[in-house]
Amino acid sequence: MTEFLEMGGYAKYVWSAFGLTLVVLVANIVVARQQFRSVRTRLAQRWANQQESSDL
Amino acid sequence: MWTWFHKLGSPPHLYRLAGRLAPWLLWIAIVLIAIGTYGGLVLAPPDYQQGDGFRIIYVHAPSAWMSMSIYAVMATASAIGLIWRMKLAFAVAAASAPVGASFTFLALVTGAIWGQPMWGTWWVWDARLTSELILLFVYFGYMGLRAAFTEVQKADRTSAVLAIVGVVNLPIIHYSVVWWNTLHQASTVTKLDNPSISMNMLWPLLVMIIGFNLFYIAILATRVRSEVLGRERNARWVSEALSDLSPENGITA
Amino acid sequence: MTPRRQRMVGTGLVMAGVALAAVLALRAFQENLMxxxxxxxxxxxxxxxxxxxxxxxxxxxxxxxxxxxxxxxxxxxxxxxxxxxxxxxxxxxxxxxxxxxxxxxxxxxxxxxxxxxxxxxxxxxxxxxxxxxxxxxxxxxxxxxxxxxxxx
Structure with missing residues (x-):
């Protein structure tokens, strides 16, 4: 196991490259979802406001 | 076939289809990337010259591949949008840019991390590295240009011209290692007839590339949904699609 | 010529022009790119x-x-x-x-x-x-x- 983690002496290079990749992939998921959610809530609010103003 | 094509061109249909497909695509992508990572880190043998350091190829090469193929998608969608006035094509282009930029960044940084021990330097201004850096700046330029317009249609058309002009960089990146003396080595995998890598090292790389592609499509699906909602905000179907968020249902923003 | 065809030709011409400019520029800087x-x-x-x-x-x-x-x-x-x-x-x-x-x-x-x-x-x-x-x-x-x- 330690031998695997050491990566033949290239541990810091291999693990930082894979770690950074994981971070970028997860960030892609999180950002895309957050953006989708915020667009949805913003537009729902907008429709609700329009509803109110037409009700008056 | 044509009805399918027309349906794809209809915003509410695309919105629903993308919503149904996105989670599936994302899970398949995650599984493939996990398999590829295991294959690359554990199952593949070390390289005869670089030892375990060569394993960085399993994240570097797929990222570099995606940086270029996403740009090709973005430019093609931009051209389709300009020529056929297809709004959804512009939505695909706009949704692709941030994903493509993130993979370009990843390719550059993992390349630097690989170059430091093997070549002896993080960075050199050779033709391959420089043209890939230019690709990152073209992505930034595309996104910056879009952000500079408040009107979506103007942003679409102007940024589309930039995307199409930037396509000239793709063959330069790909052939830079052939046309000029570079520090970067020639392509390993794209010589499909005779890849310069043995099978037990190659398969995890191919699994990773397929996984990265599906990952992009999954993220694209979610981002296109946001784009479509924003562009169609006054359409009737949008209010219906958002009905689960409306105050009457007791869920407020 | 329909407007669509016009746009198609226009896009094609822009791409051809940019490609030509790139080829000329790269040839001029061939030495520096080595x-x-x-x-x-x-x-x-x-x-x-x-x-x-x-x-x-x-x-x-x-x-x-x-x-x-x-x-x-x-x-x-x-x-x-x-x-x-x-x-x-x-x-x-x-x-x-x-x-x-x-x-x-x-x-x-x-x-x-x-x-x-x-x-x-x-x-x-x-x-x-x-x-x-x-x-x-x-x-x-x-x-x-x-x-x-x-x-x-």
Whole structure:
């Protein structure tokens, strides 16, 4: 196991490259979802406001 | 076939289809990337010259591949949008840019991390590295240009011209290692007839590339949904699609 | 001509124009885009004397010599036609091997040697396990790590 983690002496290079990749992939998921959610809530609010103003 | 094509061109249909497909695509992508990572880190043998350091190829090469193929998608969608006035094509282009930029960044940084021990330097201004850096700046330029317009249609058309002009960089990146003396080595995998890598090292790389592609499509699906909602905000179907968020249902923003 | 066809032709013309401009620009800067010169280029006078440039080639087997008691090393670099000697004092990258490709950054000395202050290793696009490399060697096809890298 330690031998695997050491990566033949290239541990810091291999693990930082894979770690950074994981971070970028997860960030892609999180950002895309957050953006989708915020667009949805913003537009729902907008429709609700329009509803109110037409009700008056 | 044509009805399918027309349906794809209809915003509410695309919105629903993308919503149904996105989670599936994302899970398949995650599984493939996990398999590829295991294959690359554990199952593949070390390289005869670089030892375990060569394993960085399993994240570097797929990222570099995606940086270029996403740009090709973005430019093609931009051209389709300009020529056929297809709004959804512009939505695909706009949704692709941030994903493509993130993979370009990843390719550059993992390349630097690989170059430091093997070549002896993080960075050199050779033709391959420089043209890939230019690709990152073209992505930034595309996104910056879009952000500079408040009107979506103007942003679409102007940024589309930039995307199409930037396509000239793709063959330069790909052939830079052939046309000029570079520090970067020639392509390993794209010589499909005779890849310069043995099978037990190659398969995890191919699994990773397929996984990265599906990952992009999954993220694209979610981002296109946001784009479509924003562009169609006054359409009737949008209010219906958002009905689960409306105050009457007791869920407020 | 329909408006759509017009836009199609317009897009095509823009792309053709940009491609042409790129080809011309790249041709004009061909020299600057070369990351390194081979010993043959240097002998032919491509690299100006007294200025800094990069020299690339294969390290000849058995040519690495160390000065006793100092960091300085000397080795011969070849492009299979011509050969130059590189003088360098510093840390060599992991992939620096005899028979492998290197790129040295520095300048020409009066005695025709190349004084480097940076040496980078250039590897090729072949990846294989040590076992396969050994097997190829046993069969009489030694893997030549750097030849493909230089003769691209």
């Amino acid at each position: 990351f390194f010169y081979s010993p043959t280029d240097v002998i032919a006078g491509s690299a100006a004397e007294g200025t800094r440039f990069r020299l690339g080639g294969l390290v000849i087997d058995g040519s690495l010599r160390r000065e006793i008691g100092s960091l300085e090393v000397q080795f011969d670099v070849t492009d299979t036609e011509n050969t130059m000697t590189v003088v360098y004092a510093g840390v060599l990258p992991d992939l620096f091997r005899e028979g492998q490709g290197v790129i040295a950054n520095g300048y020409l000395l009066a005695d025709g040697k190349f004084q480097a202050d940076e040496v980078l290793a250039k590897h090729d696009e072949e990846y294989m396990s040590p076992e396969v490399a050994q097997m190829l060697e046993d069969r009489g096809h030694p893997v030549d790590g750097g030849t493909a890298a230089i003769e691209q």
